[in-house]
Amino acid sequence: MADxxxxxxxxxxxxxxxxxxxxxxxxxxxxxxxxxxxEVKPSLAGKTLATLFFNPSVRTRVxxxxxxxxxxxxxxxxxxxxxxxxxFGDGVVMDGATIEHVKEVAPVLSRYCDGLAIRCSELVTKSxxxxxxxxxxxxxxxLVLNSFARYATVPVINMESNVYHPCQxxxxxxxxxxxLGQPQGKKYVLTWAYHPKALPMATPNSQMLAACDxxxxxxxxxxEGWDLDPEIVKMASQRAxxxxxSLQIEHDMDTALEGAxxxxxxSWGALQYYGNWEAEKALRVQHKDWMVxxxxxxxxxxxxxxxxxxxxxxVEVGDDxxxxxxxxxIDEAENRLWAxxxxxxxxx
Numbered sequence: 563m564a565d566x567x568x569x570x571x572x573x574x575x576x577x578x579x580x581x582x583x584x585x586x587x588x589x590x591x592x593x594x595x596x597x598x599x600x601e602v603k604p605s606l607a608g609k610t611l612a613t614l615f616f617n618p619s620v621r622t623r624v625x626x627x628x629x630x631x632x633x634x635x636x637x638x639x640x641x642x643x644x645x646x647x648x649x650f651g652d653g654v655v656m657d658g659a660t661i662e663h664v665k666e667v668a669p670v671l672s673r674y675c676d677g678l679a680i681r682c683s684e685l686v687t688k689s690x691x692x693x694x695x696x697x698x699x700x701x702x703x704x705l706v707l708n709s710f711a712r713y714a715t716v717p718v719i720n721m722e723s724n725v726y727h728p729c730q731x732x733x734x735x736x737x738x739x740x741x742l743g744q745p746q747g748k749k750y751v752l753t754w755a756y757h758p759k760a761l762p763m764a765t766p767n768s769q770m771l772a773a774c775d776x777x778x779x780x781x782x783x784x785x786e787g788w789d790l791d792p793e794i795v796k797m798a799s800q801r802a803x804x805x806x807x808s809l810q811i812e813h814d815m816d817t818a819l820e821g822a823x824x825x826x827x828x829s830w831g832a833l834q835y836y837g838n839w840e841a842e843k844a845l846r847v848q849h850k851d852w853m854v855x856x857x858x859x860x861x862x863x864x865x866x867x868x869x870x871x872x873x874x875x876x877v878e879v880g881d882d883x884x885x886x887x888x889x890x891x892i893d894e895a896e897n898r899l900w901a902x903x904x905x906x907x908x909x910x
Contacts, residue, residue, distance in 0.1 A: 569593055569908050575711050575718045576905060578726045579768060580797055584775050584805055587735065593904040594736045594897065604907040606635035611906065612675040613721070614640045616706065617686035621871060621895055622721050622729065626679060629903040635910070638675065650709045664706075668713035676910045678714050681721035682706040685762040685831065692760040692831070692839040701725075701836070702791070717909045722764050725794075730870050731768030732905065733898035735776055738824055740897065741866055741890060746777035746806055748823040749863070753815055754784035755878035756850045760831030760839045765870050767794050769826055770809075774798045777805035783818035784811075785849045788832050815852060819861040826868040827854045827879050856882040866890045 569589050573581050596602045611630050615623060623639065630637040648667055649660035656663065671678055684701055687693040695701060701724040711718040720728055738745050750773040752766060767790060773780045780802055782795070789795075799809040812818035819825060835842035853876070859865060867889045873879055883889055 571908055575720075576728060576909060577707065577711065577718070577720045577723075579728045579731050579771055579775065580801060584801065587732070587775050590732060590901070590904045590908065591736050591739050593908070594732075594900040595740060597903050597907075598897075598900040604633065606630065606633040606676075606906060606910055609633075609635035609676045609910050610674065611635065611637045611677045611679055611910070612640055612671050613637050613679045614642070614645075614681070614710075615721075616642050616680075616682040617722070618688050619681055619721075621898055622681060625899045625902055626721070629899055629906055632899075633903060633907060635676075635906075650705050664709045665713050668710050669715055672715040675716065677717045677719060677906070678710055679719040679721045680707050680710050680723075683722050683724055683762050683764055685724070685760060686722070690759070692843075695837040695839075698791075698833060698836040719905065719909070722762075724762065725764055725767060725791075727764040727768045727870075729898065729902055729905070730765050731772035733901040734769050734826070734868065734870075734894060735772040736897040736901045737868065737890065737894045738773065738776060738778075740893070742823060745773075748778050749781065749821050750776075750778040750824045750826070751781045751783055751818050751822040751865075752826045752828065753818060753854065754788050754849075754852055755827045755829045755854060756846065756852045757829035757874060757878060760835075760842055760846075761829045763790055763830045763833070766790060766828045766830050767798075769828060769870070770795075770798050771801065773824070773826075774802035774807060774809060775805055777802070777807040778824075779807055780809045781818045781822070782809065782811045783815055784813065785852060786813050787834060787845065788830070789834070790830070791833060815858060816861055819858055819865070822862040822865040824868060825854060825859065825862060825865045827873075828870060829878055853878060853880060854883055855880040856886065856888075859883055859888055868894050871895055
């Protein structure tokens with residue numbers, strides 16, 4: 563659906579930024595910045611977005627609710643604690659814990675609301691320990707998100723799944739464009755950082771794609787063994803080339819940071835140990851030196867520090883960076899709001 567500015571997306575759902583042509587991503591970025599500057603005022607008066615959170619959330623929950631409010635619509639927060647337990651399998655005899663099938667939930671919510679937004683990532687948890695998980699092959703199917711997209715009759719937005727966090731990627735792209743003006747050809751480093759537990763790969767996947775779509779020279783930095791999904795890295799590399807940029811991999815943080823204009827710190831779990839977190843932890847603790855500090859930032863070209871938040875201070879990033887003008891993490895978090903307003907105004 564086209565918004566008040568005439569922007570129209572080629573996809574009905576927003577599942578992954580890589581589903582869209584790069585010119586549509588750029589149009590969303592430009593619309594987000596125009597909204598932020600008060601240059602356009604699309605309206606979603608009378609529209610309702612249902613947000614379904616299967617995981618904890620702060621920025622995503624509040625930014626979507628605020629975005630709908632600013633556009634004149636409303637967001638209904640349907641946390642799973644207050645809903646029935648849903649079933650997603652086909653042909654299941656529902657004589658156990660699940661009460662309602664997605665085949666009924668999605669179309670009914672579609673009758674009530676103009677869009678559905680889903681957050682369901684099996685590794686997002688408030689626990690001090692890593693979340694239990696099955697195989698990456700199963701997680702990669704994103705059963706919950708794709709089931710809602712299959713049975714809903716209104717647009718479905720991915721607020722973070724096992725594989726992608728496209729709203730974070732879009733918000734990051736807005737921030738980079740805002741900070742650098744013309745990102746093409748500038749150096750972007752996505753660096754792994756130590757964390758006491760295994761985290762999802764969805765956010766770094768989408769952050770990598772965002773920088774590639776901007777035509778940046780992207781360096782993916784991580785200790786050996788912490789590779790992201792090779793198919794997603796290959797896709798990101800192809801999109802980087804399409805936009806005039808590049809993608810390379812580096813296993814030394816100091817080398818990776820040389821000449822960087824943007825440094826994005828993010829932890830993720832090791833793909834080769836997916837679900838086997840005790841074995842992974844024995845290796846992870848050997849890389850506590852993978853923390854972004856002011857000393858490491860000296861290798862950059864007056865680089866700016868980004869992080870999706872929440873951030874573990876003095877674990878992933880040092881206070882000396884987060885509390886300095888180098889850090890743009892608050893701007894980055896704010897721009898989630900404007901990016902999602904652009905997305906909602908266009909989709910709904």
